[in-house]
Amino acid sequence: MNISKYLGFALVGACALTACNKGGRSATNPGKYSSTTGIEYNTEEGMKVSDYQGIPEGPGLVFIEGGRTVLGSAEEDVAMTHDNLERTVTLASFYMDEVEVANIHWLEYLHYVRKDSAEEFYMSALPDTTVWARELSFNDPYVDYYLRYPGFRYFPVVGVSWLQANDFCTWRTAKVNEVLAGEASESGGGSRKGGLFSRKKNKGGDAAEGTSDNGGVKIAIENGNTLPNYRLPTEAEWEYAAQALIGTQETGNENQENKRIYPWDGRQVRNPYGKGRGQFLANFKRGRGDYAGIAGSLNDGAMITEQVFSYPPNDYGLYNMAGNVNEWVQDIYRPLSYEDVEDLNPFRRNGYLDPSEKYDKKGYQSLIDDHVRVYKGGSWRDVAYWLSPGTRRFMAEDSATATIGFRCAMINAGSNK
Template identity: 60%
Template structure:
């Protein structure tokens, strides 16, 4: 009887383990799709009998979207977009509304002079002289008949001491062209690293790889136009671009740092940090400025020996503390171009999921009558945000916005790039 009871118990335990094993079986996902299709049962990438041509859909290994150089992952979510402090300019062009932004990537710093020099070097080799000249920043933005800033005209872009200062004097159009070049440059580099490998040395005569007999040799990457790998490989990044106004504002506020439980936030933010003060309120650096801005009329940095914000003009991109997303200088140093076309009524003509104004839909250019000088608004105005070394603290609030013609540039506007985050967040670094 005891043996029978033990036997029954063992069988029950075995069945329990089998059933629990079945229930805990991992479901297919983008990262782990399995060996067979969950729709047809056909094995992925099955080879033919002759071993020459593969059969079935080729499903490459995928470990998640690579994080491109200098990019920080920004987890999307809901936030209150718009001005949160008194509208001292009475523009009423960015009233509060609740929107949701999808997850994306953003540069942790502004694009620097060194990055731009790399861009100029590349296009000088591969593009026409005419395009190269259109890519040159306007260094005359430093000139002022009543200020002796002439030295920055010659030195700021090219002198090694300014390498990691933000590039300025670039228009919205030039910044957009940089994003396109960067997309091709990064994906071209990935093609070199992740291109197909051969198992023989047959291609040595072509100049690829080492000439040691029998060693695997790197072939020219299997690529589409521009040296880019096929998108199905997973080793290709989406396009770099300028962030939308909503993305930029969401990333600047970094409200993730104010959460304490179950989607509750302890406070709103006027600036990219907590509180209404421009100074650090605790720690060893207590009392020091948190951003590079103009403190008052004629006061750009403080007095010698203790220049509180350490920047009479721009400063290096890592000089001030990052916000809670790990982004540097989202307030101060330089203003930054965003993708959006400027319209004063954007807050009304808004989609509450990933809002953007890319053209004059629902708010046509002809309504503003620029031709008869009744307005400055047309389809060439682009939004810029963030405040700069030459701005008072008011403009450092992420909800404030200004505009400028997309072909214009100043000594106070730079930019950083953004990129969509696709599928599961990967941990890959390039």
């Protein structure tokens, strides 16, 4: 082999190792050749590296830029719980539903569950509409009509337990990714055409790995054309998103010099600006017996829940992060979570460091065990105190009321921000 030929091979090898691309390698530009072995991708011998242009857009989600914040109650601790003291934490960016899951979304869920699942599971997915029934109130119409009557389509679903909400998140993930995988297969693994909920059939291909045990599409994560799991937000994520302090931040100032009692500016619950001046910014109970104000001058205008797009959104673009319905979050409840959990993406998934054996539930001295979950946000039946993002309460994960709903969240995959 002469020296010129040897140099030629050397140059080709160097080009292969660096992929000869300008601007360096990245997730969206991995190069044509492996920088470890020099083997060409997407050949018979080489590994398949799918085209990736970033996480697909998930339906209903709003991007929440993470960062440092101070979590904890900014209100006077009138309940004397001392269970959410202020502390500094950092949260990674994530996505959250723009609105609470509404009746029409749950009815769609029931539609597909009835088609694809056993009757037993369908029955377990039905919300408990009897949560509206009260012995000394005439709420009977809500029992029969609230979930299914068309006029209530975009009212938040209630009567769902924490367990049911988790099942919904699992179904939503599978259904959305099934559609995405089918679209990617039809387009050869490339762009998504026809809209997120087009009715194209999945034809397999590189976007899917075959069929799962339950007959659904088995998604290949490596292809990057599907979404991470929809799930309930952690308590820290929910509280951070409700604060929406991004709206108070000055450009170039690394100090967070403002804080909010509610998910909006000011210390009051009424709108201080413009044409809506004087109107309430959330749906809540003003005082004993006052759910909506007087005829001709209604304050929040809602005796019970209100449509999910009612009232102004906060600075992240999220609606009803205070009032309307309380919302389930992932965490189990412990009064000492604020001092036990870590300060990066804090989350309490179990009783570690604070086991349930410490709480005498069997002796009726406590309500705490490993099956009680936190809910936050205040509701149409709560006074303004509970609208503050730092307040927290808990209930058994298999229980439901007319005042608790939920919304979904999702990680920001492929980013360290």
